[in-house]
Amino acid sequence: MKKVLLINTNIEKGPYPVPPLGLCMLAACLEDSYQVRIYDGVFDEGRGLVEEVQQFNPDFIGFSIRNIDDVVIDRVIFYIDDILEKFIQPVKKITNVPIILGGSGFSIFPVELMELTGADFGIVGEAEEILPALLLRIQHNQDPSDLPNLITAKALKISKESGFSNIKPTGMRFSEIDRWIDFRPYQPKGVYSIQTKRGCSHGCIYCTYPLIEGRKFRTRAPANIADEIEQASKRLGYITFEFVDSTFNDPRGHAESICREIIKKNIRVRLRTMGINPRHSSEELFELMLKAGFVQIDATPDSASPRMLHNLDKGFSLPEIEKMALMIKKINIPTMWFFLFGGPGENEDTFRETLDFIDNYISPADMVYMNTGLRIYPNTPLFDIAVKEGRIAPGQSLFQQAAYYFSDKISRNRLNELIKEASLLRHNCLSSAETKxxxxxxxxxxxxxxxxxxxxxxxxxxxxxxxxxxxxxxx
Ligand code: B12
Known part of the structure; x- marks a missing residue:
């Protein structure tokens, strides 16, 4: 059996260390045909990697690149230098086997990362079907360049974009994270990640999720998700599971079904999730979530100004956010709220509209994060707006030199002042600089x-x- 080594190059441990979910899913897909191992760099940071490669002697090596930068505007960390120095260069020095790149960060900047690393292949987006196909082609000396979403060192462009709709994750294989990596160091602060679907059909102007996962929601069967949670908690005990979907309660009804399946199993778990879509929230949903074991949620409306919701193309309205906030308060589900100021058209009035919402609808027991500046990513509507407004050049790479969008209707300093003022008057409001x-x-x-x-x-x-x-x- 040929051997595949998958390497997690993510060494970021904040806000908490995250296990390499995607790599574990890929390992599960490959293991019937290959001997597979994952080297997890989160805690070892590359120290034991050369030894691992020498001992395992793989025929193929895949590097997962999750984070490019931390998107914290005032203290930007660029992760790629460490990834090159601690992972890719040491491996390239000791082996000539084909090197394949993938991961969410890679999927945003594939050409730049292929050039910088000198890798042989890269796969944009999900790889459960394309990676096994690529390995077979390489083994049989066949040209892989017609595979969708593939990029090769020879061509340095994405072969053909599949639209990501080929995989139907209905009965996805379980990642069994703790079987592939040592999960113990994650347990004190970290979480066991679970994905309930792929894709995002929202059009938020700055967002990369549809580019990474596709624009259509493709859901997993709720019973399959509950089975995975049950099995992992049998192995690991009373742990926290986190849903890593773009928004948990999309498409309508999916989250409710997942909760019902978990409740049916009567398992004791702690659950949490990122994005809740106000449009598809209801009292029934929050009650089901509490009953299933949710201990906290994130609400990420970005703004509560009708004009900004429109400009950011959020796909929901202020009354819908207000309704959701009242339900959250009534049901008292602990919530972290996230707002993002400075998008196209933001001014002092729109800022104050959001602040009014915070004062009138958010419980002082809940946290409010106030961020400024929108990272501009390629192939997003915000990129086009920024080009049109002459802020960036049409072909400009925003890989190493990240650009942030700030409205021209309020200065960055004034926005920071307003946030500082707001957070001094409200103990539950924090600026992005105060996250730790x-x-x-x-x-x-x-x-x-x-x-x-x-x-x-x-x-x-x-x-x-x-x-x-x-x-x-x-x-
Ligand atoms: C969920 C999430 C979070 C959660 C994580 C919770 C958790 N338990 O994991 C939270 C909120 C904590 C978080 C934090 C951060 N995040 Co985040 N996060 C995501 C999100 C939405 C999903 C990631 C995920 O788990 N996907 C599901 C798994 C199954 O997919 P996957 O790992 O990508 O793997 C698939 C493919 O990528 C591919 N693949 C993966 N590896 C490999 C390797 C090879 C060889 C191949 C061929 C293919 C391949 O195949 C896999 C299976 O199909 C992504 C956006 C997105 N939609 O991808 C952003 C994203 C990864 N995050 C991002 C960032 C920046 C961060 C933070 C640095 C922000 C901050 N300052 O705190 C931190 C870093 C945290 C850390 N310790 O690393 C950015 C990275 C881009 C960038 N600018 O660098 C993203 C892309 C969002 C964005 N802004 O566009 N995040």
């Missing part, structure tokens, strides 16, 4: 949580401390 609590605050939160055995999410404990420290004049 101080070690002293974290220590107090840990003591509080130990002493009272609280079940609430950590962010709620931190907010209580922040409020008290503010009142005592400590911060």
């Amino acid at each position: 609590p101080s070690p002293a605050m974290m220590a107090e939160a840990n003591t509080l949580r130990k002493n009272s055995e609280v079940q609430e999410p950590v962010f709620r404990t931190l907010l209580k401390i922040r409020k008290r420290w503010r009142e005592e004049g400590k911060i």
Whole structure:
């Protein structure tokens, strides 16, 4: 049997370390035909990689590139230098086997990353079908260049875009993350990732998700998802599962069915999720989510100004966000809210509209993150807007030199001032620069949580401390 080594090059540990879900899914797909191993770089950061390659002696090597930069405008971290230095270059020095790249970051900047790394092949987007097909072609000395979403060192352009609709993830194979990598170091802070669908049919002007996953929702069978959660919790105990979908409650009804399947199984789990779409939320959904084991959710409307919701093409309206917020408050499901200021047309009035919403609809027990500046990615509507407005050149690469969009109707400084002011007056509002609590605050939160055995999410404990420290004049 030929051997495949899959390498996770992600060393970012914030906001918490994330397991290489996609690589584990690929490993599960390949294992019937290949001997597969995953080298997980999150904690080892490449130190044992050369030894791993020498011992395993693979016939193919795949590198997963998840993050390009951290998208935190005031302290941008560019991950690719480390990826080259700690992972790709050391491996290239000791082997000549075909090197294949993939991953969400890679899928946004495939040409740039092929050039920079000198890899042999790259696959844009999901690879469960294309990677096995590519390996077979290489083994049989056949030209792979007609495979969809493939990029080769020879051509340096994507072969043909498939539209990503070829895989129907109805009965997806389980990733069994803990079988492929050592999951123990993730357990204290991290989560077990679960995907319930692929694709995103929303059109948010700045977003890359449709480019990475395709524009159509392709759902997994709810029972299949619940089975995966049940089996993983049997192996690992009472852990937190996180849904990594673009939005959890799309298409309408899917999230409800997943919750019902989990409830039916009567398993004790902690669940959390990113994006909740206001348009498809309901009291029934939130009640089902609580019953299934959700301990916290993220709400990411980006704005609560009708004009900005339109300009960002969010696909939902202010009344829909208000309705969702009232339900969240009533059902008291701990929520982290995310707002993104500075998009096309943002001004002081639109900023204040969002602030009014925060004051009138969000519980002070819930966290509000206020970010500024929209990272401009290629092939997005925001890219076209920025070109039209003469902010970037048509062919400009935004790979190493990330560009951020700021509305010309309010200066970046003024926006930062307004956010600072808002966060000084509201203990639950934080700017993007404040995302990490101080070690002293974290220590107090840990003591509080130990002493009272609280079940609430950590962010709620931190907010209580922040409020008290503010009142005592400590911060
Ligand atoms: C969920 C998510 C999160 C969650 C993670 C939760 C969790 N438990 O995993 C949270 C909110 C915590 C998060 C945080 C961050 N994220 Co994030 N996140 C995502 C998201 C939406 C999905 C990732 C995912 O799990 N996909 C599902 C799995 C199955 O897919 P996959 O791993 O990509 O694998 C498939 C393919 O890519 C491919 N593939 C993968 N590897 C390989 C390797 C080879 C060889 C091949 C051939 C193919 C291949 O095949 C796989 C199976 O089909 C993506 C956007 C997206 N839609 O991809 C952004 C995304 C990856 N995040 C991004 C960023 C920037 C971050 C942060 C740095 C933000 C920050 N400052 O905090 C952090 C970093 C966290 C960390 N420790 O690494 C960016 C990266 C782009 C960039 N600019 O660098 C993305 C692309 C979003 C964006 N802005 O466009 N994130």
